[in-house]
Amino acid sequence: MSRPSRISRRAILRGVGATIALPWMEAMAPAAGLGGPSGAAPVAPKRMAFFYVPNGVHMQDWKPKDEGAGYNLPWILEPLASVKDDLLVLSGLEQHNGQALGDGPGDHARSLSSFLTGAHPYKTDGANIKVGISVDQMAAVHIGGRTRLPSLELGIERGGQSGNCDSGYSCAYSSNISWRSATTPMAKEVNPRFVFDRLFSGRGKTGTAAERQKRELYERSILDYVLEDAQSLRGRIGLNDRRKMDEYLTSVREIEQRIAKAETPVQLDGGVARPSGVPKDYAEHVRLMFELIALAFQTDTTRICTFMFANEGSSRPYPFLDVPEGHHDLSHHGGDAKKHAKIRKINRFHIEEFGRLLTRLKSIREGDQSVLDNSMIVYGSGIGDGDRHNHDDLPVLFAGKGGGSIKTGRHVVYKPEPLNNLYLSMLDKMGVPCDRIGDSTGKLGKLDG
Numbered sequence: 001m002s003r004p005s006r007i008s009r010r011a012i013l014r015g016v017g018a019t020i021a022l023p024w025m026e027a028m029a030p031a032a033g034l035g036g037p038s039g040a041a042p043v044a045p046k047r048m049a050f051f052y053v054p055n056g057v058h059m060q061d062w063k064p065k066d067e068g069a070g071y072n073l074p075w076i077l078e079p080l081a082s083v084k085d086d087l088l089v090l091s092g093l094e095q096h097n098g099q100a101l102g103d104g105p106g107d108h109a110r111s112l113s114s115f116l117t118g119a120h121p122y123k124t125d126g127a128n129i130k131v132g133i134s135v136d137q138m139a140a141v142h143i144g145g146r147t148r149l150p151s152l153e154l155g156i157e158r159g160g161q162s163g164n165c166d167s168g169y170s171c172a173y174s175s176n177i178s179w180r181s182a183t184t185p186m187a188k189e190v191n192p193r194f195v196f197d198r199l200f201s202g203r204g205k206t207g208t209a210a211e212r213q214k215r216e217l218y219e220r221s222i223l224d225y226v227l228e229d230a231q232s233l234r235g236r237i238g239l240n241d242r243r244k245m246d247e248y249l250t251s252v253r254e255i256e257q258r259i260a261k262a263e264t265p266v267q268l269d270g271g272v273a274r275p276s277g278v279p280k281d282y283a284e285h286v287r288l289m290f291e292l293i294a295l296a297f298q299t300d301t302t303r304i305c306t307f308m309f310a311n312e313g314s315s316r317p318y319p320f321l322d323v324p325e326g327h328h329d330l331s332h333h334g335g336d337a338k339k340h341a342k343i344r345k346i347n348r349f350h351i352e353e354f355g356r357l358l359t360r361l362k363s364i365r366e367g368d369q370s371v372l373d374n375s376m377i378v379y380g381s382g383i384g385d386g387d388r389h390n391h392d393d394l395p396v397l398f399a400g401k402g403g404g405s406i407k408t409g410r411h412v413v414y415k416p417e418p419l420n421n422l423y424l425s426m427l428d429k430m431g432v433p434c435d436r437i438g439d440s441t442g443k444l445g446k447l448d449g
Contacts, residue, residue: 010225012224013233020200020226021148023248024366025241032337041213044366045146046430047297047375048139049110050116051354052127052177054108054312055331056383057395059342064089064411071411076344077397083359085409086372088398088447092414093422096439098382098391107389108313109326110170111382112177114335114391116306118420118438119182121173125164129172134179135423135437136304137186143430147302152193153178154289155188155308156282158318166313174312191278192259198246199292199301200252220447225251248298262288283320283353290357298364309350312382321345331386343386354379358399375400376426392416398447402429407449417444 007027013020016050024044064071071089073081078088097120098111106123113121119132136151144150159165159175166174176185189195198221223230230249234242262279279285289307296302310316315326323330323342330346333339361372380396383389396419401408406429420440425447427434 007097007233010234015231019299020222020252023244023364024300025237025244027237027241035383038113041091041221044369044371044403045300045303046428047303047305047308047371047400048136048430049293049297049375049377050136050177051377051379051380052115052306052308052312053347053350054112054308054310054314054383055327056381056386056389057347058340059385059393059395060340061344062395063091063349064391065415069410076347076351078225079355080349080358080397082393083355083362083372083399086235086358086362086399086401088406088408089232089411090398090414090422092416093394093396093419094392094416095382095394095419096391105167107383107391108167111167111389111391112175112312113173113179114438115380115382115419116177116423117179118418118423118440119204121169123168125162125170126170127162129185130182131173131179132182134177134186134306135427136178137180137307138434138437139427139430139432140304143303143424147294147300149198149302150185151178151304151306152195152198152293152296152302153186153188153306154293155311156285156289157188157308157311157314158190159311161185161187177308186306188306192255192285192292193263194202195289195292196255196259199266199296208323218403221253221256225250237318251291252295255288255295258284258288258291262274273434280319282316282318285348287356290353290360294357294360294364294371297375299359306436318346318349321349328386333387335387339396354397361400369404370401373401374403376402376406376429378422378426380405396422398422402426405429412446414444414446417441427429 007140011022064074073084095114097118101120103123110121113131116134116136117132122130140151160171163171165167165171172185178186178189180186262284279288293305313328315328317324317326323345327346329337330343333343358372361375362370364371366374376401380394382391384392384394418439419440420437421442421444423437424434424440425443428443
């Protein structure tokens, strides 16, 4: 029997009008004398991602009572029990530039636009928006060229890019977490189909629509187009890699089917069909996006991602949680116990979905490590308590070990310290030169124990 051949970490499956990147496999380890000892695993890439929830959280059920490794997860964070050892709960971090600083009302717009930029937005509802470059785009400038997609910006709600959305602040501030420059936001994609196409066929919504329509006409999967290349590769890799490739391609196909199901046309009166576009079910929408993020990281299609559960100030109801009221209205709870109970339900639901993603990333192996081990993932909000609109002691989670440079499994409490210090540390671990973000005072301590 012939020995499995070595393949490049950049290997892809090709077909007519379609390409699919491959996950890490044993056959990608360098051969003896070719960059490392025989059988040695290649150095896995580090990833960074940022997940944002609007309107703050119910801090009483968020912040652990004890510090260090012996802390207990509060009620909202309980769904993260299986990945607790991969987490840091970070308390005491603040975003000074989310405050009014003389600009009056508009905390929602400021909380989102400053969250990753560390900058104070210029108050305008016109075209002269200005805030700052966000940490994800700082990284994309330096390492984005190493992957097919420099970064990936995703969300659930589109939101406007102009007009007044919050007390004289442009809607762009409430709808965008990622900023390529001080005046240029990176609009997020909310349609799973378009994200799928960008990841696996390289077309996206502005690409070759005719090719996608042809495939849909014949009800063919994108996998059909790379089948021949996949079969050829199977003959050149070992048994473990065949199993891993089969599992990966199966997951791609399952997502493709879920997207197709979500896009099933809705029949209107008079026999006119209207495509639904994105899943009607909010939870399924989030889960699809998270599966796509996992696959994007698994295949090293990108190493940088942002995701927004909703726009800042969102009044989305959550009827499937028995919460028919809008999230934003509830966040102005005024101490009402019934509103508190509903807010914590929303918060816990978001954490449940986030935990599902972390578990997925932990299950994807890269040699002796996992994709989660090699990631740095921030989850949080630019507002602490939704009623107070405070920007200090923010709810912030950190997941992943950054390739082994971070000691997780702890609740770390800081005396008031800029959130931007965390970002400086993350950029440093990604190999991105940066001296300052917003009001940062230096790299964040205690991350390595």
